[in-house]
Amino acid sequence: MHDKSPGAMNTHSRQSKPQLLSKLLKHTHRSQWIGITLFVLITIPAIIFNAHWINYEDLENQAQVEVTTIAHDVSERIGAMQTVLASLEGLYYISPDLGKGEFQIFSKNLLVNSPYITMLGKYESIARHDRQDIKKRMSDQGHYEFNLKEFDSQGNLKLRGDRAHYYPLSLLEPQLPSNLALIGFDFGSISGMAETLESVAQEKSMALVAFQDHWPGAANIVAFKPVYRGKQTPDSGNSLLRQTTGGFWVNLNISQLLDGISNLANNFNIKVEINHDGDLIPVYVRAATNLPKLYFSSLYPTRVFEQKWNSTDSAELVIKLEKPMGFTEQAIALTAFAIVTTIFVATLFSIHVLSQQASLAEKIAGKQNLIDEREKAQTTLNTVKDAIITLDPALTIVQINPAAVVLLNTTRSLAVGQPLSNLVQLQIETEKATILDIGQVLADLEYDGNPEYNVVPVGQSGDDFVLRLSVSSSQNQDGKTSGYVLVLRDISHERRMSKKLAYQANFDAVTDCTNRHYFEQKLESLISELRVNDRTHALCYMDLDQFKVVNDTCGHHVGDELLKDLTKKLKLLIRDADVLSRIGGDEFGLILINVNQEQALSLCDRIYQFFQSFVFSHEEFAFSITASIGVVFIDNTCANTNDVLAAADIACYSAKDSGRNCLSVYSESDERMTERSVDLSWLSRLQTALQTDQFCLYLQPVVSLSSGMNPQHITHFEFLLRLRDDDGNEVTPKQIIQAAERYDLMRDIDKWVIKNALRTVAELNSGPGGRCSFSINISGQSAADRGLKSFIEKQMKLNQIDPSRIWFELTETAAISHFSVAVDLITSIRSFGSKVALDDFGSGLSSFGYLKNLPVDLIKIDGQFIKEIANNPIDRQMVKAIHQVGQSMNILSVAEFVEDQETIDELLKIGIDFAQGYFIGKPQNVRDAIAQISKNPKAA
């Protein structure tokens, strides 16, 4: 905060949210964080704990309501069942001879209204001796096959054995093919049922029995209700038992009973049991099908609700409703919402409090900043080197910094409160007679922006003393000018430096005469003026002879002394208007202005004569320094500076060619000048050829003569460089090489050859050329190029060339001239698998001696020994000697300039390995050369 500018305080509203948050966080103290954290840590568990209780109570209450509803529904159905039994009982007392037709009609509606009563009917209570009676009675009712039955162990009905008492089923509704066989089934055959039915008969009660085994359907509870003879029911137990004729039964299907009640039953695991004298007989179990997804159920015990319905006997229907408890999704969502809301509110509250604190802190910091900034501004004013004067609108000085006090030679107390004009008056640098009207300048600020003036205080001495005045105004909140600021910068030093730089740009530091830059500028200026005036000039180009000797002998500082001395003396020989410039290390240019040829030659001769007697002495050394002087006359026929300089160079070169210490005047008709001019033209031609790929490569075949091989077999080609001029004429290699070597272009040309030759070899790989090896020539200048090896390697890899297929040819003279680097290059080339041939061997005189130390693979014998070998025994001996020397060093030999069969014969006699020459094949372009070997049936 403290490093903010005052202006930044007003941009609070523009700050981005991250910035604001960052600011708030910065202002938040540790205790505040602890407070917020504690609040969250206490609140969230409280919310969870509260949610737990609310959820539990909610589930509990909900379950209670549901259980009440379910119990009500079940009670209704149990009640309905009891009502059915009571109805049947009533029907019986009205019509004891109840036939199955009447029973069917009566029960039909009961069954329709109570779908959970899946069957109902009547059972009889008969003694053994009544068996025939009931059989006849049932037969009269249409049950012709009536018999007393019981279930066997397989669940099939079989005839009931002899018993003292029976409780056969006599009426059944609904009668279906699937249950019709139950008519005659003895309920007393079920374990304990005889006692139960006897008991309910004695007690005039109702029995609830769970039938499980072979009774049709599953999860059944059968209720039995006894009926008695007569219209008045007996009171005592024995009478009841004696008077009972059986009773009615109703089959309740528990599953359907529960299905029929509220859907709420699906929310519970349901277990239905019959409690018979404390024995719980399971009847039905059903898992909840509509439970909501619950979480953290393990935290809650399963809630069990138990509902009981007593029959009048000891049996009791027990329905257990189990309600799994846990966090519902809704509870979790609400809890999460509450937590998030709490955190959100806490965060908002924290942000609010923190922002209040931050705002307060910011205000305090802002005030402090104002104080700091004012101090800084004052300090800046005090330390700045520029003189700064603050004026009020009436141009009275309000403030003045120390630099201004010093500059204007006053004191602060004297200056403040004074009108500016009392303190200082300023003159425009270039108009020293005029006093600058500061009032007008300030008044024009509105239009001039922030003007600057180079001024000089009135009364200040010294030509170099210049101040740069800058003025600006300040506005108050209403936009009105509240004052002005004048800044005076002392630019005297800058001026001096500028002048010095300008001098250095045009003058030679050693000789104090103008340099090449100035010389060329001047020359160009003069040439351009020739179009409008009719003057003539002359340019004299002087190249000191043997100047290098002075440097090498006495050191460069002595050389510099010589140049200074020479310059001083030359200046004495020329006119003031003439321009003498040092345009190179030991080269001088002299422009003789406005002279005709005669005057020019006279002056140049004077200079030439001066050099004839000029001796420079240093300590015990005395050096006679001469110069090669080229002279060019300049008139309106001169096109441009370059031509004039080139002509001067040619003339000077001509003077050098003439043995130095000469004066040569440029003339277009002079043959030497022409040659020199041609040489110069080669420079641009070669450069253009390199840049535009005007060079081309030819191939000349080399055949193997060794091992008795057929000399017509072509296995090798040498790449040869060719250039065609604009007219399509072929330029001789000699011309190219001569010019290239003179202008140091051979390195570039060799690289061009290597690059394009290797690319050509790669292109020939797929054809017959793929079987051949190739030679590439390297010049003496390239031999000295330490970067050549890596260039060759790079090109080899780029074109994926097998290095063993490439021979590099280095001329004997080149190798000897740059012996040590040549040995390194040859070794390097051979190290990556290529061969090296020593070209034009024998042309040098010391060849054999060097050969011992040059690790070459082949020697190409100079053609001068080959051409006449058939006729000249000396040549033959020379060739033989070279071959033998090479053979002794495992160096193969190649004969050049082979032009006839006789030569071939001689070479074979000597044992030369390869031959090359017009007889073998002339140089051809690549396509023709390769086509030649592909057509040649003898080609390997």
Add this chain to the structure above:
Amino acid sequence: MRRDSMALPNYARFGVLILTLCILYMAKVAADTHHPICFYVSSNHKGDTWSDGIELSLRNAIANKCTLVQHDMDSLHHESRQDAELAGRAAFEMMKTVEPDVVITSDDAAAKYFIMPYVKNSDVPVVFSGINWSVEEYGFPADNVTGIIEVAPIKPMLLEALKLIGKQRSAGNRIVYLGADSLNDIKNFNVFQDTARQMGLVSDAILVSDFDTWQYGFELSQEYDLIILGDNAGIHGWNNRQATETARRFSKTLSLTNNYWMMPYTAIGYTKIAAEQGEWAAATAVALIEGMRAADIPLTTNTRWDIWVNNTLSAAMQFELSQELKHTAKMYR
């Protein structure tokens, strides 16, 4: 022929295997998609009221549980026993063609001439319906035969009739049964006779084969204390309009019937319901298709009937209906 030349090449064996698998698969699909066939043999002809009632209820109840193929024996038009036997044979021949899963029959002729000689104790489960009163004479029940026996509420009908004539007549309890000379009606009369005897009543029967005789019999019956009108099925030349006219002209004695279609000529009807027969037959057939054994389904009888009063005839007879009858009996036209 050499042994190796008889051996099937490998590709042929593979083909046979694939073909066999395809046949087995098709057989399984056919079995899975098999729809049961119920072969229904009606003793009578289309247009017979009772038989039509059974058929209608049977078709409704059986719905799409099986495909019902019907054969009518037309026994009421048979001139001789031989005709009836031929009709039974024809039904059997058709059953062989149909290859049913279940056989359903209605009325006695089908039981006597079709089930008993051809189907009883076979593998085909049989459900009969509409057999009057008893099945012992047909050897039922059998292991593959079950069904519903048609009974009439004779006793309650007679009790009600005695109550009514008790008020009109001081003495006399002679009863006549006027019906068709048909298998059904002969059995009906026999049961009626037994019941009447148990009640101390004397009964005669007039069983006719033609309409003229029936008209004459009706006129004669007016001399009795009670007339029980049996079936008209099997009475040749039956004429409804003429029969109605005869009934209106001659009715003096209280007439009763168990057949709804005889109500135009009868004062009071305790009528059986044909639909009950058809519905039970359908339910049993479905149970058999679903795998129950016929032997596990006991024989049963119909339990439902209806009470009718023909106001026109009862008014002509000048006896007073009991209050109970007035409140419970349906009014016939």
